[in-house]
Amino acid sequence: MPSTLASPLDPASKVRLWMGVNLVLLLIGAGLVLLPLAIVVLTSVHAGDPETAWTMASYRVAWARGDFLLAFANSTLVALAVTGLQIITSALAGYALARLRFWGRQAVLLMVLATLVIPFQLLVIPIFLVLKWGHLINTYGALILPTAVNGFGIFLMRQFFQTIPVELEEAAALDGASRWQTLWRVLLPLARPALVTLFLFTFIGEWNDLFKPLVFTSRPELRTVQLALAEFQEQFTNDWSLMMAAVVIATVPVVLLFLLGQRQFIRGIATTGIKN
Missing domain, CATH: 1.10.3720.10 (MetI-like)
Incomplete structure (x- = not known):
């Protein structure tokens, strides 16, 4: 009795595989690009005080000075x-x-x-x-x-x-x-x-x-x-x-x-x- 399951090497499976690989590569690339920006933002809102983890005070001081x-x-x-x-x-x-x-x-x-x-x-x-x-x-x-x-x-x-x-x-x-x-x-x-x-x-x-x-x-x-x-x-x-x-x-x-x-x-x- 012939199998009704699609072959893992059929064109549709290859397309889905390459789309998945491209998606993973794009996510990795986006992460590498956004990582420095994330570090900058996190550093700007970090107060350096354990009791106050996040603050916008640096923005107010930077804008004024x-x-x-x-x-x-x-x-x-x-x-x-x-x-x-x-x-x-x-x-x-x-x-x-x-x-x-x-x-x-x-x-x-x-x-x-x-x-x-x-x-x-x-x-x-x-x-x-x-x-x-x-x-x-x-x-x-x-x-x-x-x-x-x-x-x-x-x-x-x-x-x-x-x-x-x-x-x-x-x-x-x-x-x-x-x-x-x-x-x-x-x-x-x-x-x-x-x-x-x-x-x-x-x-x-x-x-x-x-x-x-x-x-x-x-x-x-x-x-x-x-x-x-x-x-x-x-x-x-x-x-x-x-x-x-x-x-x-x-x-x-x-x-x-x-x-x-x-x-x-x-x-x-x-x-x-x-x-x-």
Whole structure:
């Protein structure tokens, strides 16, 4: 009598086995990634007193001593300004490199890509001299203008625009739309995943930037979150609970921002491929 039990090597069993293995590997990977964050959070709420196992006192002290309200305001202002400028410049330059046919277009694209391999630290001296010549040292301009244009954003928008069918622009042109109208009303709404991706990359990068505030500013009223955190670590090195509370305070805004835009971020990365 033939057995009615499925063979352990049948395709369905193999699929379930591989799904189980992948799930276990993903859980292990997630645990390794989340372990440092868990240590930081647990350290920040540990009072060090056996009678009081958990407390939020470190957060209240860190917020007050670090003056994070001012730091949050400065970091938000700088990050939003840089992000807005990069979105504008990247969209315009990306559209020109993707759609316009002009002499030297490939050379311009290669120059844009070449900027991606040049560390910002190598340019700090000429940038500092330019900012000093323009009387921008110790101003918000010193924190915004050096990164108002970014080669990665231009390349990202160029690649995404190339995934949009040209027939949509031709249809808009037949309806009497100019290039500006086509870009504003047709292409940019379709490029929302790429714009959200650029927004997240730029905002998080500016929020976590310590180099520009450290080099281009010295006024206390201009210090950003990362500069406040660095100064905080120098002052309270031995109090690990206080230090970890400050780290959590500085990290929470960007984590929440990424969680809000993760779907568009993943879609923007998935749909932006390498095209000639």
